[in-house]
Amino acid sequence: MADRQTSSPQLAARTPAQELLDALGPITGFHDSSSLGAFGMPSGAMTEDMLASAATATVATRFGPLEKVHAFWFAGMSCDGCSVAVTGATNPSVESMMLGAHPGLPRVILHHPVLNMESGPHYLRPAEEAIEGTLDAPYVVILEGSIADEVVAHASGGYWSATGEEPWGADGELRPVSSTEWVARLAPNAAAMIAIGTCATWGGVPSAAGNPTGAMSLMDFLGKDYRSVLGVPVVNVPGCPPIGDNFTETVAAVLYFLQGFGPLPEFDELGRPAWLFGETVHRRCVRGAYYEEGTFAHEFGDPECLVEIGCWGPVVNCNITSRGAIKGLGGCMNAGGACIGCTMPGFPDKFTPFYKRPPGSLASTTVSRLVGSVIRPLRKFSNDNLNREVRWDRQGASPSAFSREKTEPSALADVGHKFYDKMRRAGDTARNDADVWGKRPDEAPSGGSPRIRS
Amino acid sequence: MCFKTLPVEFDDRGRATLRGGIPNPYDVTIAKPDVGMDETERRERIERLVARNGHIKDLNMDPVTRIAGALAVHVTADLDKGQYLDSHSQATLFRGYEVILMGRDPRDAIFVSSRACGVCGGVHAHCAAYAIEQAMGIKPPPLGTVVRNMTEAAEMGYDNPLHLYLLAGPDYSESVIRSSNPELWPKAESWACPNVDIHGFRTMAELMTALNPLTGSLYREGLEFTRLSREMVVILTGKYPHPQNVVPGGVSTTLTLQSLNEYHSKLGKIFDYAQRMLAVWDDIPAFFYEADERYQYVGHRPTNHIDPGYWDDPYAYDATYENCNAWGEKRWSTPGVVLDGKLVTTRLTDINIGLEEFVEHSYYEESQTSRFPTDPLGNPISPYHPWNKRTLPMPGARDWKEKYTWSTAPRWDRQVVEAGCYSRLLISALAQKTPTSDFISSTGSSMRLLIPKGERGEREVEWHVPERWNAFERNRGRAYHYLFSQLVGLESLFEAYKLFKQGERKVAALNPEELEKAIPQDERVSVGWWGAGRGWLTHHLVMDKGKITNYQIVTPSTINASPRDPWGQPGPYEEAVMNTPIIEDLSDPAGFTSIDMLRAIRSFDPCMPCTTHAHTGAGEIVREVNTCSCGGD
Ligand code: SF4
């Protein structure tokens, strides 16, 4: 198996997806839907039909050609954390997407094992229709979790990760169908293939060194030449877990574009939404200024920059410090967690052992310590001055009882501040000599209420 | 004397020894549990019935939806008698996290193992931290433990409503009742809810309509409250479900008055909601039991529960195995084992040494060793104990007689025990060892919980040990556990304020440099005992020369979804399904939905990142039974 995990995709004649389909052979049919009865259909209707009355928009408010889109959510080698993250999203939320509850948003018919009412073969019927080519609307496939090397498991008659059964065994026997096989069969006619989370986008933890399953990413599986029917390569929304809003926003952006009113969403060279992953997380880190000033956390829980206790933020593409994890709250470094690069193709093995400073940070922390040793005292100096009302400067005393211990600035500091004020006011047009004729000429020179006239 | 099956005795000082004179004490042919019906008998019975009766269906529900992960449940159903004759629970996913962890630096275990489950975020990360701390002898400062408790209480605040309203709730909703149990609907329309003044639904029909998926108000409110609790979690952990703040020896949260206040403000909204939640999940069983008493048996199984306890006493927890019985009993939820309704132990060492994991019917090679004949205190442990077990995956064909699942079969004293968040209530209620609290007390047969005032007035509620464990009691228990966990969150928040008042700010024992130096070079074994949204969670760690040489995770759903063991005892899901009467309307056999089985299975809150395979095959039903459930396929 080691060979299967290290052989170069450039040399392979076939993609892993083609290899798997070749090993499995052609399929002949599907569940005989007439014999299924109501088994697994306790509400007597598919989720799609149950929600239809609440979710269907008329042409007048649809703002575009799409009335509905099917979204098949498959879990490969996943922890379901991406599903959980998406249920936390609110921009837009998953329930509002399923109900088509935003103007212009087509109804998303989500086939998700955690949300749907129907179980068993009925649950998989729409996926069968998609393969047959009889589905009534375009579909996208969303993969959470990495793709297992099912060729290996198949050779021993089993599977690593399965979703449902189909009569695809010898003589039409039912056999478990791996999630990987569903993905391979659905990919050619999909409008888009979307990988959510670091497992599906880059392999993630299931593909870490020493893994027994040959786990890989969706891109690795479908190969460089894969294009959806709309001509789109695999779209990747990474994160372990991803931020729920990053995912729902990407899907919404694509749908708004297809509806004709949204701009073309931009994706970077790895298929990531460029507006979300274009920056390193360090650039918008709430602790960034500590790095600039050369002050660093040494104990867990310290408020300063976390780089010396293991933060990889300066070299990691992620937006959690600005977007937050859920409803704008949280964010790794916001709370005190050092970045371990969970959005990155190199995760986890290029970031371990954890809780250890990235060696590359040595150069930049040395520089920022140096710069910081000059900058910090200067800033402190100005900050002290700005913490005083102008009135206190005039009166030469601060009335704050909290500051009883604090001495007034020294004569030297005063000179410094005066000099600083001069620089600040250079070019201040308030100093030009135009006559201020709109107010009383005997106004108090320092402002405030007019002098009491006798 | 807590062991019935294992040949383990205790001396006067409470130390365990193996009973003398038994050459191979842990051999499966020697220490045998009492088994009601073995596999051969069960199969013969089915064959006899099939011969006389054409109404037997062999079905595989794959996937079972509205659970977390991949589970399939295979059933053999007698539609004439309304019984499930047989059931096989299949976890259909393997990822190899234990295998990936082996050979790594122990510092990797927290963030790698966290990825074992994204449904209850943080529980694996914490459990791994406990295992590492024990192996390396690092005791977290009190504030570190308090932050962990706050995090994990809020985590339950997300987990319990997610299950009750998104996963299980729809099974009791108007949309399902009108279709699968039409006879109940007129009753529901006229049944006045006793708790109307709390939840506001005048009739059961109104309440059921509010449970409708996506459009019902209870569904939507449940989803919102899962978000609110996740907001509380990420204030402390940075993100959800995989926390970024857990470190060996504590946490790395930068705790400020702002974090405490934000946690506090959100928690305040939860107590009013908890009152509504209890009112809903008290009224649902009342209605169903009254409508048809057979509902008492949906998902029924004996009261056999296990739990290692949850949420530590920040002053008692010292990260040692030596003192684990003392600090274990001080947890907010008491560790313990209950067999047939009787509490047999509350000692973590007993819980640990009675544990074994079998793979007869799982896609793994036999993997027991005798590397560690005893625990670090000299108590004997089995070759099947996680410290002696290895993970050797072996995918293969599904065969009900041989191997059919990726789940293993954990057993305690070779008995089939169940794990659940409600097990915490049960064990804590019976043990009467919960810490002194204004809000939480244990009476020996119930838990008394005081709900503090919110916009609604304060109220004391009581959860009683149910007479019969079934699907309804699991759901009710989960609702009370929601309140229990949030009260632990409140107590922990107050503890954090207290420590802040004392000027305490230290949240971790070591800094990263000290941590690196603390990694021991000799061989160590340890165990993290923790909990998840579904109860029990353990990580067993072996390390040597500073690296992980074995890592074994036992999750609650491994226990509950377990297959047959070497003696043919079905796992908890399997047993619960076989005890479930088919109550749904069967006037037309084609209309058989298997809702009663689904209610039974979902009440456990399966979290496999696993599947229940029940398939309705095409063609002759009897032929399928012969080829499938009796012959293996
Ligand atoms: S904590 Fe990390 S991301 Fe933030 S400033 Fe420091 S190095 Fe950059």
Ligand code: SF4
């Ligand atoms: S900051 Fe780092 S660890 Fe946190 S979510 Fe982003 S990439 Fe992952």
